[in-house]
Amino acid sequence: xxxxxxxxxxxxxxxxxxxxxxxxxxxxxxxxxxxxxxxxxxxxxxxxxxxxxxxxxxxxxxxxxxxxxxxxxxxxxxxxxxxxxxxxxxxxxxxxxxxxxxxxxxxxxxxxxxxxxxxxxxxxxxxxxxxxxxxxxxxxxxxxxxxxxxxxxxxxxxxxxxxxxxxxxxxxxxxxxxxxxxxxxxxxxxxxxxxxxxxxxxxxxxxxxxxxxxxxxxxxxxxxxxxxxxxxxxxxxxxxxxxxxxxxxxxxxxxxxxxxxxxxxxxxxxxxxxxxxxxxxxxxxxxxxxxxxxxxxxxxxxxxxxxxxxxxxxxxxxxxxxxxxxxxxxxxxxxxxxxxxxxxxxxxxxxxxxxxxxxxxxxxxxxxxxxxxxxxxxxxxxxxxxxxxxxxxxxxxxxxxxxxxxxxxxxxxxxxxxxxxxxxxxxxxxxxxxxxxxxxxxxxxxxx
Amino acid sequence: xxxxxxxxxxxxxxxxxxxxxxxxxxxxxxxxxxxxxxxxxxxxxxxxxxxxxxxxxxxxxxxxxxxxxxxxxxxxxxxxxxxxxxxxxxxxxxxxxxxxxxxxxxxxxxxxxxxxxxxxxxxxxxxxxxxxxxxxxxxxxxxxxxxxxxxxxxxxxxxxxxxxxxxxxxxxxxxxxxxxxxxxxxxxxxxxxxxxxxxxxxxxxxxxxxxxxxxxxxxxxxxxxxxxxxxxxxxxxxxxxxxxxxxxxxxxxxxxxxxxxxxxxxxxxxxxxxxxxxxxxxxxxxxxxxxxxxxxxxxxxxxxxxxxxxxxxxxxxxxxxxxxxxxxxxxxxxxxxxxxxxxxxxxxxxxxxxxxxxxxxxxxxxxxxxxxxxxxxxxxxxxxxxxxxxxxxxxxxxxxxxxxxxxxxxxxxxxxxxxxxxxxxxxxxxxxxxxxxxxxxxxxxxxx
Numbered sequence: 001x002x003x004x005x006x007x008x009x010x011x012x013x014x015x016x017x018x019x020x021x022x023x024x025x026x027x028x029x030x031x032x033x034x035x036x037x038x039x040x041x042x043x044x045x046x047x048x049x050x051x052x053x054x055x056x057x058x059x060x061x062x063x064x065x066x067x068x069x070x071x072x073x074x075x076x077x078x079x080x081x082x083x084x085x086x087x088x089x090x091x092x093x094x095x096x097x098x099x100x101x102x103x104x105x106x107x108x109x110x111x112x113x114x115x116x117x118x119x120x121x122x123x124x125x126x127x128x129x130x131x132x133x134x135x136x137x138x139x140x141x142x143x144x145x146x147x148x149x150x151x152x153x154x155x156x157x158x159x160x161x162x163x164x165x166x167x168x169x170x171x172x173x174x175x176x177x178x179x180x181x182x183x184x185x186x187x188x189x190x191x192x193x194x195x196x197x198x199x200x201x202x203x204x205x206x207x208x209x210x211x212x213x214x215x216x217x218x219x220x221x222x223x224x225x226x227x228x229x230x231x232x233x234x235x236x237x238x239x240x241x242x243x244x245x246x247x248x249x250x251x252x253x254x255x256x257x258x259x260x261x262x263x264x265x266x267x268x269x270x271x272x273x274x275x276x277x278x279x280x281x282x283x284x285x286x287x288x289x290x291x292x293x294x295x296x297x298x299x300x301x302x303x304x305x306x307x308x309x310x311x312x313x314x315x316x317x318x319x320x321x322x323x324x325x326x327x328x329x330x331x332x333x334x335x336x337x338x339x340x341x342x343x344x345x346x347x348x349x350x351x352x353x354x355x356x357x358x359x360x361x362x363x364x365x366x367x368x369x370x371x372x373x374x375x376x377x378x379x380x381x382x383x384x385x386x387x388x389x390x391x392x393x394x395x396x397x398x399x400x401x402x403x404x405x406x407x408x409x410x411x412x413x414x415x416x417x418x419x420x421x422x423x424x425x426x427x428x429x430x431x432x433x434x435x436x437x438x439x440x441x442x443x444x445x446x447x448x
Numbered sequence: 449x450x451x452x453x454x455x456x457x458x459x460x461x462x463x464x465x466x467x468x469x470x471x472x473x474x475x476x477x478x479x480x481x482x483x484x485x486x487x488x489x490x491x492x493x494x495x496x497x498x499x500x501x502x503x504x505x506x507x508x509x510x511x512x513x514x515x516x517x518x519x520x521x522x523x524x525x526x527x528x529x530x531x532x533x534x535x536x537x538x539x540x541x542x543x544x545x546x547x548x549x550x551x552x553x554x555x556x557x558x559x560x561x562x563x564x565x566x567x568x569x570x571x572x573x574x575x576x577x578x579x580x581x582x583x584x585x586x587x588x589x590x591x592x593x594x595x596x597x598x599x600x601x602x603x604x605x606x607x608x609x610x611x612x613x614x615x616x617x618x619x620x621x622x623x624x625x626x627x628x629x630x631x632x633x634x635x636x637x638x639x640x641x642x643x644x645x646x647x648x649x650x651x652x653x654x655x656x657x658x659x660x661x662x663x664x665x666x667x668x669x670x671x672x673x674x675x676x677x678x679x680x681x682x683x684x685x686x687x688x689x690x691x692x693x694x695x696x697x698x699x700x701x702x703x704x705x706x707x708x709x710x711x712x713x714x715x716x717x718x719x720x721x722x723x724x725x726x727x728x729x730x731x732x733x734x735x736x737x738x739x740x741x742x743x744x745x746x747x748x749x750x751x752x753x754x755x756x757x758x759x760x761x762x763x764x765x766x767x768x769x770x771x772x773x774x775x776x777x778x779x780x781x782x783x784x785x786x787x788x789x790x791x792x793x794x795x796x797x798x799x800x801x802x803x804x805x806x807x808x809x810x811x812x813x814x815x816x817x818x819x820x821x822x823x824x825x826x827x828x829x830x831x832x833x834x835x836x837x838x839x840x841x842x843x844x845x846x847x848x849x850x851x852x853x854x855x856x857x858x859x860x861x862x863x864x865x866x867x868x869x870x871x872x873x874x875x876x877x878x879x880x881x882x883x884x885x886x887x888x889x890x891x892x893x894x895x896x
Contacts, residue, residue, distance in 0.1 A: 010704045011677060015733030018743060019585040027746045028735075053536035054529075058517055061535065061758065062510045069506055081502075087509065088501035088717040122570045122721075122752040129751055133607060137467040155750035159581060160608075229459060256458045269536040271757030273570075285463030287476075295466060298475045302603035303577055304570040308756045309719030310509065 095120025203370020543568025651818020
């Protein structure tokens with residue numbers, strides 16, 4: 001039995017009728033970058049900021065899962081039915097590896113977190129979405145962000161219709177606490193409510209910049225003085241060139257001013273899609289006091305219900321295998337990243353010697369760790385330039401302009417070195433130098 | 449080195465300053481239900497609508513994962529590095545098991561879907577959030593929903609600030625297409641834009657009702673005539689009492705009017721957190737035409753970036769093990785659910801005989817499958833009643849009122865039978881009958 005619908009014209013929607021976040025030019029840039037990457041598979045790609053997975057084997061998943069299962073049986077004392085339920089069933093919205101996460105944060109970061117103040121999320125991205133949704137309730141509510149800024153947080157803000165106010169990073173050194181204080185005052189004077197300030201204190205994406213420790217302490221003071229919350233996102237903290245850890249804002253936070261977002265994408269692996277947020281702020285409501293984490297969990301029941309039990313079990317197993325000391329377990333991959341970053345910086349210095357700076361006009365920052373270096377060039381580093389560079393010189397990078405919510409960065413490009421071998425990095429920088437020379441011939445450099 | 453922040457007063461937030469979705473009374477109900485369930489662990493619980501996981505063993509995860517790995521090597525021809533990347537790395541935002549999902553939908557549902565029109569999501573809940581966010585762009589945009597309605601969609605709407613317009617289900621038989629047409633006209637007359645209508649056509653949560661096949665065809669006509677999209681959510685379609693499948697709206701959809709949301713939580717297992725959405729609508733924009741699935745993927749990059757590779761690999765392995773015929777693979781668990789539903793209906797008939805209806809005042813609907821039965825009682829079936837029932841009679845259920853966006857259902861309760869043995873169901877219905885008798889003594893039944 002078939003019928004013909006009276007109006008069988010296929011439904012066509014108009015993009016302009018869909019949500020405004022879909023018109024975000026950043027999305028077009030991401031699409032463009034993906035497309036160019038696919039079109040030039042042999043190019044040296046400094047574009048994606050993804051971690052290196054070469055130290056893993058698929059069998060490691062089973063080993064980690066079995067470690068967690070053994071833990072459930074032997075440490076948590078669960079019988080077969082309870083183990084089965086943990087792995088196969090819906091779980092608690094807040095997550096079930098919270099105690100392991102809290103133990104790892106204590107061991108690695110000196111952060112003392114109540115497991116009940118932690119929500120395990122579908123990656124750090126979901127944590128950003130939940131935190132923004134909870135905090136920004138009113139059209140007057142704004143989010144301050146370090147600028148240039150990670151696109152995950154600006155994307156989540158676009159999706160939720162939250163206004164973002166960029167606070168420029170200080171030259172060479174992360175966010176300036178006094179600039180944050182000034183931005184809070186300015187926004188309040190304009191009738192808006194600055195709810196929080198988002199930053200990546202260690203080796204930020206995209207700038208590579210780090211916040212010096214005294215500035216961290218001052219930023220906490222500013223937060224307390226102005227009644228601001230800080231949203232700290234720290235995916236790269238383990239990967240310092242000197243192998244030494246900086247205290248996170250959360251480790252220094254004695255007044256619950258910091259909402260700390262973490263990711264196991266770089267320290268375990270992205271395919272598990274496990275992140276978390278520490279939200280130990282008290283929330284006072286008519287029915288009493290809750291933790292912000294509980295409120296985030298309520299919101300999470302409307303985004304993903306709960307975080308993959310499989311992902312949690314495998315990451316939980318990896319945490320157990322590491323004795324909750326993930327920093328130690330990341331020594332080998334950390335050495336790989338540090339070696340790559342040193343190679344990148346050395347090759348840039350060789351390709352663009354300081355003596356010739358006036359001629360070639362290229363300079364870059366000197367990150368103390370992480371995946372990213374920002375290069376300043378004497379030409380417009382936009383998408384057409386990137387496409388020319390891919391086509392004619394076989395090297396890919398990311399234009400920085402997309403990371404500036406209020407414009408800027410047109411002559412900056414981001415290089416990521418997390419996913420290449422030293423040989424490829426050397427080769428890539430030489431190609432980049434050839435491209436820069438060609439651009440100089442193409443378009444005479446204006447005075448900087 | 450330590451410093452004392454100048455203002456060390458712990459941050460306390462006010463609930464009234466947080467987002468309005470957190471004040472949703474449904475959230476309080478969910479919290480209450482969870483809390484009562486924990487407080488009465490020995491009660492027979494007809495409350496949670498979760499699937500039965502007793503047929504799984506933890507080793508099945510490894511088997512499924514290995515099946516998928518073998519598929520990658522032997523069918524997709526991937527080498528070790530590419531396999532490693534698939535499992536451990538960030539993946540495509542749309543997902544990577546899309547072809548397997550499309551094959552399963554063809555084999556099980558007769559749905560022909562382009563894999564590129566599918567987005568694999570962190571459960572059906574994320575799919576709902578993405579679809580609502582894409583479609584509802586303007587304060588005038590409203591979502592029609594079958595009422596009573598699954599709380600996942602109303603929750604996502606609250607989180608996004610989308611207005612929901614309930615369309616009552618017809619007595620005993622799902623949504624009335626003419627009522628949908630009338631609601632569209634009414635909303636348009638009031639200056640609003642009805643963008644889509646959400647429904648669960650098979651054995652709905654919470655009502656258990658199904659849409660008869662002629663009504664499905666008529667609803668598709670109504671959608672075409674009124675320019676409405678239908679959001680079809682079909683987690684229970686495999687679990688008909690008679691074992692026969694009804695055509696989904698998507699299988700009947702010749703004009704791309706249906707956005708089809710699916711879940712592997714009931715047909716594989718919830719712990720994988722894998723759902724999907726078929727969004728094969730064309731979207732016309734200034735740069736050309738895309739698929740709605742591509743637009744949803746852009747939004748997904750702002751919610752969870754991509755869906756757990758582990759979860760996708762394990763569900764992919766289960767689909768392969770089933771030869772993409774998941775309906776067949778679900779025969780045993782389907783028989784378990786059907787047996788439970790028959791037991792529940794028979795026990796209700798025994799405990800509340802038709803002859804005594806006038807005295808006991810209890811009746812219920814007769815779902816053709818699925819997990820849920822709605823019972824009408826001659827007393828207010830609210831949270832205090834549920835708590836009394838748990839405390840004094842050791843049986844739990846769900847008040848229906850929370851499922852009615854515009855109020856109603858005060859004397860209705862939902863029983864779920866998916867997670868109990870027939871013995872427990874028998875016991876539970878007897879306890880429920882004792883509770884109903886006690887309530888009748890407590891508060892004389894008013895005329896119905």
